[in-house]
Ligand code: B12
């Protein structure tokens with residue numbers, strides 16, 4: 101059996117990093133980990149070929165070669181997924197689809213032959229059995245979550261690593277918290293499910309032995325969901341693993357209570373982590389209480405971020421506006437917090453209510469839902485009717501994005517961060533491509549773009565005050581360029597925005613000087 105595994109394209113979004121990737125000559129930020137895991141679950145005698153449309157074209161030859169097509173992805177990829185399904189059907193191929201896009205809304209994909217939903221560890225085997233018997237069903241669903249200790253090492257040999265900026269490993273799924281707007285506990289469970297340290301080491305070895313020395317993203321919902329296991333088993337194993345290794349810097353997602361545990365922060369840094377994404381959501385206590393983000397309440401969030409930075413962990417932050425308790429002053433509060441914290445990558449979004457969340461149920465009962473979520477939480481749209489009024493909320497939202505991503509404020513934030521950040525010992529070795537990237541960035545940001553003054557000021561400041569952090573300063577300048585392009589696309593040039601009465605176009609605007 102020849103299986104063609106196809107990963108649909110991501111549009112240009114905050115998280116696509118496509119404007120940044122050009123500097124380092126990479127095609128995509130992240131690999132299709134879900135499809136690689138599915139490939140590893142297929143019978144060993146089957147031939148697999150992966151086509152990630154983000155890095156290569158899907159050719160007619162690929163479609164002719166295949167006996168069956170497997171498609172996976174998330175909601176943000178739905179436009180591309182639909183085109184791919186049509187091409188597969190035109191080529192007379194049976195289509196099997198799974199992953200978050202199809203699991204979230206299977207009814208929207210009637211044209212797919214087999215919807216193998218939820219976790220493939222649970223649903224793929226019954227499908228394969230039925231296929232062998234010649235009676236495959238339309239839909240396969242799981243009644244319970246899988247045991248991650250049964251998950252195989254993803255089929256990394258199918259992928260051309262060179263095209264990706266980062267590779268990924270998943271250690272756990274699920275989160276012990278209960279934030280009202282989040283569907284993680286519904287999808288993946290409340291009690292984190294974990295892989296064994298041996299499994300994680302096997303996955304790391306697989307990447308390292310294939311020559312990978314770059315970034316590795318631990319794609320967990322909350323990496324510190326089980327601190328005891330981390331401290332006693334996984335982190336010691338990672339520290340040991342890296343003893344004779346070069347490069348492979350890790351980053352992940354975690355909750356703010358990481359900042360309460362100096363031992364855990366220290367172990368993570370020793371294990372090779374240098375960055376963590378944290379859902380801060382709001383500096384406003386009332387809004388945190390409203391969304392039941394209890395782990396963020398009654399604490400000095402600014403000081404927590406500083407402690408993480410001082411331990412050696414850059415903090416990327418998620419922020420939300422549009423809570424019922426948000427006052428008109430929230431926009432300035434968010435700006436002040438983000439600027440003071442030195443959180444350079446600040447993902448700010450409007451509150452959205454994905455199906456399955458407690459927020460969705462509450463707003464449905466209040467008759468305050470409009471349509472579905474767009475799949476991109478940084479595009480200035482929402483499916484809820486906000487208490488403060490949509491127009492006011494969107495204007496405030498744009499004012500935040502315009503402020504924090506304006507070159508002057510963005511570059512100041514990089515300096516605030518670099519002043520606090522303890523440069524970690526684990527680093528990615530310099531190679532020729534990274535060296536060339538320095539010239540590309542300096543030409544683009546230092547000569548052609550309007551931010552040239554801020555760029556050279558940052559370079560001079562870093563070289564004199566924090567020379568060991570130069571590569572991070574350049575990386576963050578590149579990210580800033582990407583974020584500004586995305587903001588212009590969605591927020592400044594005028595784009596489609598959903599409202600209670602239909603879609604409307606956002607106002608045009610410019611960057612403040
Ligand atoms: C890491 C991550 C990211 C990363 C990297 C994403 C990437 N391109 O790889 C970043 C930070 C960029 C990101 C961004 C976003 N993400 Co995200 N992300 C994740 C996370 C935590 C892990 C993804 C992962 O690699 N999992 C590991 C693999 C093995 O799991 P998997 O892909 O789900 O595959 C399994 C099954 O789905 C299934 N399967 C998958 N494909 C296929 C195909 C077939 C044929 C079959 C049979 C089965 C199958 O089997 C696999 C094994 O169990 C998930 C949550 C989670 N725990 O999975 C959210 C998740 C995928 N993200 C989500 C969302 C909403 C987003 C964002 C919109 C914003 C946000 N809130 O974070 C953006 C959008 C991206 C963009 N470009 O704009 C949602 C997607 C929901 C949906 N319906 O699409 C998820 C599920 C989280 C959630 N709370 O719901 N994300």
Ligand code: SF4
Nearest residue numbers: 275277278279282284
């Ligand atoms: S801490 Fe993060 S992953 Fe956990 S429930 Fe809250 S938002 Fe979801």
